[in-house]
Amino acid sequence: MDHFTASMISGKAEHTEQSTEHLRIVVYIMQAYTLLCPEEFLLGAGGRCMALLDELLADMRTEGVIAALKMAELCVGVALPERNALLGVRVVWPMLVRVVRCLLEGDDLPMVLSVQLCLLSRVILLSSDLFYKAVQEAAAGLAEYDSDPAKVLARVLHVWTEKMNLVTQVERWKVVGLGLAALLTTQNATVLQRFPAILLNLCEVLNDIMKTEENGTYVDGLVAPPGSRPASPLEGRGGAARWAGAGGEDTPHEARRRRLAAAHPAHAVDLRLVTHHQLETLKGQVGAETFDRLLQSTDPDTLQQLREYIPL
Numbered sequence: 001m002d003h004f005t006a007s008m009i010s011g012k013a014e015h016t017e018q019s020t021e022h023l024r025i026v027v028y029i030m031q032a033y034t035l036l037c038p039e040e041f042l043l044g045a046g047g048r049c050m051a052l053l054d055e056l057l058a059d060m061r062t063e064g065v066i067a068a069l070k071m072a073e074l075c076v077g078v079a080l081p082e083r084n085a086l087l088g089v090r091v092v093w094p095m096l097v098r099v100v101r102c103l104l105e106g107d108d109l110p111m112v113l114s115v116q117l118c119l120l121s122r123v124i125l126l127s128s129d130l131f132y133k134a135v136q137e138a139a140a141g142l143a144e145y146d147s148d149p150a151k152v153l154a155r156v157l158h159v160w161t162e163k164m165n166l167v168t169q170v171e172r173w174k175v176v177g178l179g180l181a182a183l184l185t186t187q188n189a190t191v192l193q194r195f196p197a198i199l200l201n202l203c204e205v206l207n208d209i210m211k212t213e214e215n216g217t218y219v220d221g222l223v224a225p226p227g228s229r230p231a232s233p234l235e236g237r238g239g240a241a242r243w244a245g246a247g248g249e250d251t252p253h254e255a256r257r258r259r260l261a262a263a264h265p266a267h268a269v270d271l272r273l274v275t276h277h278q279l280e281t282l283k284g285q286v287g288a289e290t291f292d293r294l295l296q297s298t299d300p301d302t303l304q305q306l307r308e309y310i311p312l
Contacts, residue, residue, distance in 0.1 A: 020063045027067045031074055035256040038078045039087065047091045050075065054094045062109060068095070069115040076122045078260065089123055089130055096123060100138035104145075104152065106159040110166035117160060118172045121179025125265060128186045153190045161197035170208060171266035174222055177205035178265055184278045187285060196298040202275050203302050206309050209271065218309055224267040276310040 030049055033041040042050075053068045060068065072095050075088035089096070099116045102108060108116065124131045132149070139145055139152040160180070167173045180198045183191045191198075211221035261267065283291040295303060295312060306312060 020061055023060075023064050024067055027071050030071055032253055034071075034074055034078055035253065035260060038080055039084055042075060042080075042087050042091045043084075046075070050091050051094065054092075054098065057095070057098065062112060065112055066115055069099070069112070069119055072096070073115065073119045073122055074260075076119065076126065077264070079263065086127060086130065089126060092119075093134070096120075096134045097138045100134055100152070100156060101142075103156045103159050104138075104142075106163065110163075110168065113163060114167040114169060114172050114176075117164065117167060117176045117179070121175050121182075122265075124179045124182050125175075128182060131183075132186070132188075150190050153188070154193070157191065157194045157197075161194055161201055164201050165204065171222065171264070173205055174209055174266045174271055175264075177202050177271055178269060178274060181271070181274050181278045185281045185285060192286075192294065195294045196302070199298050199306065200302050202271075203305050206272060206275070207305060210309060218272065220270045220272055222266050223270050224262060272309050275306075279310070279312065 026049075030041075030046060034046060050072065053071065057065060057068055072092040075092050078088060080087050096119065099119060103113075103116060103120075120131065123134070132153075135153050135156065136149040139147050139149040141147060142152065145151040145155070160176075164173070164176055164180075167176055181202060184195075184198065209221050210218045213219055282294075286294070303312060
């Protein structure tokens, strides 16, 4: 599989519709192996294939870039044994640093930006320290930012909060919001400088996903009820669809896809509870007086809307 997949990736780098379809098939095969035996695959053939995808990113069409980034997101999001819990992040590390640098430009298409922000958010939810390490590595040698990680982080967060509303897929929008919420308690001054913009974005996501139950209480509408079957986050369109098997949902592969979907942060984590917890934790970190100043720096309309969901 290692030689087959690598040869298909490298041998189809020319910019044609056929090459995009070949890449989609390759990525679908990689997805299947990642779900079947994530640790073994990412330690071997999968890791080498991800390195090759990273090398080819600069020459890919938009569809190829999105496919490669989604594969990186799966590497980060798949369940791994405790001994290798961060293996997925290590495998996609060069791609992660590349994404940070791409965000500095802030000119990618919305569909690319969406997957970039989602990938960063999934890393943050696993380990904010690794996110900050990626920012630090991305800053190295960037003269326009004086090789300063704080300046790079400030620019990334500016692009993130200013363009987050371009993320149109609601599950991704929520995950990107979860990533921002997770950063609030990392005790980083650069993050707190963007506090009003972070709260505004969290409020907009909550407005979109919260639903009112019959008794008038709000619930996160994306959190999957017990026993439900959320849609698979993986794709198998076009020629790649034949790899899904004729049985569709009845195949073992589809069962693995469903388990992955059920554990996806968009379906497994309540954004309202997370936002409330993070703000309470932040208040404990900085003190009531500083926390009040942060709230006062935020637009009153944003605070009023947030108070519909959480006490402030």
